Amino acid sequence: MKIGFDNDKYLSEQSAEIRRRAAKYGKLYLEFGGKLMNDFHAARCLPGYDPNVKLRLLQSIKDQAEIILAVYAGDIEHKKMRADFGISYADDALKLIDDLKSLGLMVRGVVITRYSGQLAAQQFRTRLEHRGISVWYHYVTQGYPTDVETIVSENGYGKNEYVPTERPIVVVTAPGPGSGKLATCLSQLYHESRRGFQAAYSKFETFPVWNMPLEHPLNVAYEAATLDLNDKNLIDPYHLQAYGKTTVNYNRDVDAFPLLKAIWERMTKKECPYKSPTDMGVNRIGFGIVDDAVVQEASRQEVIRRYLRCLCDFAEGCTDRNCVEKAESLMRKLDLKTEDRVPVEAARQAAQSAKQAGKGKAGGNIVSGAAIQLKDGRVVTGRNSDEMHAASAMMLNAIKALAGIPEQIPLISPDIIKSITHMKHDILKGGSYTSLNLDEAIIGLAISCTMNPAAQIAAEKLNELRGCEVHMTHIVTPGDEAGLRRLGCRYTSDPYYATNALFTAGQ
16 A cells, blocks of 8 residues: 655654743643544545554653543533444543553543533543542633633633643643643643743644645545534634745634633733744644655545545434535535545445346345455455345455455355354344344354364455455444454445344344
């Protein structure tokens, strides 16, 4: 696969800038924009990007840094999910703490932001404190965002619980966007000022990329990734006015800049050192790009993936028409169609071929297709049947192709399929579906390895599916989704259901 990004070059640029800023102040609150760990959006758009490159940076300054996690109380209450892992933001915060500590990084604790008495937030705090993790509440800020006098007072940031910190760099991160990282930093600046200590603030940015064109596919892909937040890239007007230079930022930072500037100056009684939100950010991601053509194509593919996901979310009632229209607008901006994603047309053709062959319905489900683009460029398909989901058939066909095993040789024996089906539906009463979803097919393959040499050879190829592109002609069912995550595939689907049944937990 072609590489478009150099991690070492990026790390050198980014760490040097952070150290430069930290050296100017006694303490630097550094808000981490985007995901601190497992930044798969960046990895998809920047081929070669290490999803955990930010951790490598933190490890290089771990003796100088400590970490605060911000989690929005509303996300805890509504059990907001992290789509790439299938876990809630609350659980992702726990996972993040474990991962950071395992790397020798100091985690100061968790701030629950915009807390207003939510029971789920209280339970989360209790859960953390029972495990020895410190937790603080930050409340809804009165007068935000216009009444600076109230915000910078005992009735504003003064109501928040102060997080005592001791190291010169305090990283503020979160499971996802909209978690209240900026407000946490500003609240801490207020409390530091009250204690007679002048601290500073900067933002560790990844997207949008300030020194690339506004409509570069990489920046458009960022908009596609934040449709639910109503983020929009724009020219930074403050930077243009101050320096006469055109840079790219996004609406939330541009909107927040006058507030941050006013708060800074009210607290410190000094002029804000930043003249624009671009000044405020530490973003050297553009300097790590070594092949712009590769990055542009990868970013276009991400826009298509996000569009298809948005259509499925709309079909499932998880988003509104406005979000779909914005996704369509971004597709038009880059002159894209879903068929520009290689496995899309192949999956649709697989389903259509099955219908034309008179297959009708398979196992009570509507005939559907799946396709995977392997890393060598080959495209392998599968369709559902009485025995297999389309994703299961696709997976088995793909590893046969990689292992050079003829298509007609079965990898999972009919007896094993029958045994799994019997256990699932007759003994455990798991529903009326008889075909194996992807997660079940992986288990069936593992069993077959004990008695089928071909299965053992093919199973060794499963790791080669990691990072491959997959498309299905139906909304992914829970069992298929679990299997695709396990395999590490990048998957999309058309916004149609694989069955007329309303309840699909057994799938």
